[in-house]
Amino acid sequence: MQTEMASGAGNPRLIDRKPHELLWRRLSSFAPLSDQERSIIRQTCAAPGQVRAGVELYVEGEPLSKPGALLAGWACRLRVLSDGRRQIFDFLLPGDLFGHPARAEPLAAASAATLTAVSIAGTGCLVEMVREPDRFPGLCRAWAAAQARQEAYLLNHVVRLGRQTAYERIAHLLVELGHRLDEIGFPLGSFVPMPLTQEVVGDALGLSVVHVNRTLQQLKRERLIETKAASVRLIEPDALAEIADFRLPRRVPSTG
Amino acid sequence: MQTEMASGAGNPRLIDRKPHELLWRRLSSFAPLSDQERSIIRQTCAAPGQVRAGVELYVEGEPLSKPGALLAGWACRLRVLSDGRRQIFDFLLPGDLFGHPARAEPLAAASAATLTAVSIAGTGCLVEMVREPDRFPGLCRAWAAAQARQEAYLLNHVVRLGRQTAYERIAHLLVELGHRLDEIGFPLGSFVPMPLTQEVVGDALGLSVVHVNRTLQQLKRERLIETKAASVRLIEPDALAEIADFRLPRRVPSTG
DNA sequence: CGATAGGTTGAAGAGGCTCAATTCCGGTGG
DNA sequence: CCACCGGAATTGAGCCTCTTCAACCTATCG
Numbered sequence A, B: 001m002q003t004e005m006a007s008g009a010g011n012p013r014l015i016d017r018k019p020h021e022l023l024w025r026r027l028s029s030f031a032p033l034s035d036q037e038r039s040i041i042r043q044t045c046a047a048p049g050q051v052r053a054g055v056e057l058y059v060e061g062e063p064l065s066k067p068g069a070l071l072a073g074w075a076c077r078l079r080v081l082s083d084g085r086r087q088i089f090d091f092l093l094p095g096d097l098f099g100h101p102a103r104a105e106p107l108a109a110a111s112a113a114t115l116t117a118v119s120i121a122g123t124g125c126l127v128e129m130v131r132e133p134d135r136f137p138g139l140c141r142a143w144a145a146a147q148a149r150q151e152a153y154l155l156n157h158v159v160r161l162g163r164q165t166a167y168e169r170i171a172h173l174l175v176e177l178g179h180r181l182d183e184i185g186f187p188l189g190s191f192v193p194m195p196l197t198q199e200v201v202g203d204a205l206g207l208s209v210v211h212v213n214r215t216l217q218q219l220k221r222e223r224l225i226e227t228k229a230a231s232v233r234l235i236e237p238d239a240l241a242e243i244a245d246f247r248l249p250r251r252v253p254s255t256g
Numbered sequence C: 001c002g003a004t005a006g007g008t009t010g011a012a013g014a015g016g017c018t019c020a021a022t023t024c025c026g027g028t029g030g
Numbered sequence D: 001c002c003a004c005c006g007g008a009a010t011t012g013a014g015c016c017t018c019t020t021c022a023a024c025c026t027a028t029c030g
Helices: A002-006 A019-028 A035-044 A124-129 A137-163 A166-183 A198-205 A210-221 A236-243 B001-005 B019-028 B034-044 B124-131 B137-161 B166-183 B196-205 B211-219 B237-244
Strands: A049-051 A054-058 A068-072 A075-081 A086-092 A111-114 A117-120 A189-193 A224-228 A231-234 B049-050 B056-058 B068-072 B077-081 B084-091 B111-114 B118-121 B191-193 B226-227 B232-236
Touching: A019 A035, A019 A068, A019 A117, A019 A137, A019 B019, A035 A124, A035 A137, A054 A075, A075 A198, A086 A137, A086 A198, A117 B068, A124 A137, A137 A166, A137 A198, A166 A189, A166 A198, A166 A210, A166 A231, A166 A236, A198 A210, A198 B226, A236 B084, B019 B034, B019 B068, B019 B118, B019 B137, B034 B124, B056 B137, B068 B111, B077 B196, B084 B137, B084 B196, B111 B232, B124 B137, B137 B166, B137 B196, B166 B196, B166 B211, B166 B232, B166 B237
Parallel strands: none
Antiparallel strands: A049 A117, A054 A111, A068 A117, A075 A086, A075 A111, A189 A231, A224 A231, B049 B118, B056 B111, B068 B118, B077 B084, B077 B111, B191 B232, B226 B232
């Protein structure tokens, strides 16, 4: 029941639209935007950059000079330990922002890399926005809210890693990604894109590939999920949320 | 060698000083502060609140209305799962800030609770600061930088939980806390306060109390650390940092 | 002096890892 | 259209880290 209420049936399939519409709709879901702001977003999306899979968008420790927005494809933030072990911190989905240099954090605390081929809204206008916050108050608020959301996901991630079993971790991640995809128009409960290899899932959840594989099989056997190509269907989102002790991020009343 | 360079020998024992001096020195290590800002800090610290151990400072989901600064004692941010399992996200040490409602994140994403009796700089003037950012640009920058730092610690925490063994996790946490204490005047390599029960360490690092205990014993047996009352001495900070693959947070060139 | 929180110890078992081999699948070249 | 290739997924077996349970010890405090 919660499933149907939360379902993205009402969310237009943003991906199918023009990129700037995806970004505008998504940002204005965080804070109201002016017409001027809408137009700067349109400009920013005019000539998106194309980047292949497996490319680093920026590197840990490097100055963050180029804010960007993901228009299509998936990426992640990660760190590589000195012995080669990798830890993925979070995922970037279409409509997500990255590399904001403001807030007195000029250096990247983690690297970011593409997981698929991606399309990225250029840096030009976004830099402008960051430089002159007073001209784009709505954009700034939206960006801040998006960042706060991203941080809430990071806390979820800590809980997964610290206190949940492999089974719960995977269920939790799937539900979280399911809800995020729902927000950009892929209804919860239907087949949705999930271009993650089992190794990537393992690097995110602190598990070995082998164990990710076995746990996914269990979830399939129990008919909680099914997979096809690079996509997943959460057959029983509520049951998964129950298993994972998943809580929807409280929607912030957008009172400005 | 790195140890000696990073040692807090140069840092005055801030704890021993007047509370407002601790806070001022700490904040101005993040961004230059004006005299006016110094005086508002002094006011804020004039009548610190006293809170006992084990008290919640704020609760997850509650509106964040009361920014504060910890002047003495330890606290942590945490979340309690529905089945009672706890996960600690990070620790608050003297000089640390919490509960900043700005940045469009009006609701707390986690609870915060005291681990010891603490002394807290009141909300009055800090609220003022948040309301009128233009009057206190330095303070705002400092606060943002402090928050960025806190976030870097959170990423460290994810790496610990996701990719390190119990032995590495504990070494890593100890070194990180050692460096943070060094910054407020407790030299790395000497006995420093560490008022954490083994249960708290377990809740932070995703380990059982029993295993924390055994791992600590191993570290003591190997003469890497020694403990006394609620304090610890990192006998071999470099060796510990090596074990933990610990990296010092890059100091931000304070050009801004 | 009893109460209570925190620390210590032992034993057994589970969850997850490693190693190693095999299969599957989407693409590529012939 | 087929053979082949490489990355990803799958499977089996053994082992090890860490957990759980349960008991016991130790300090501190009213």
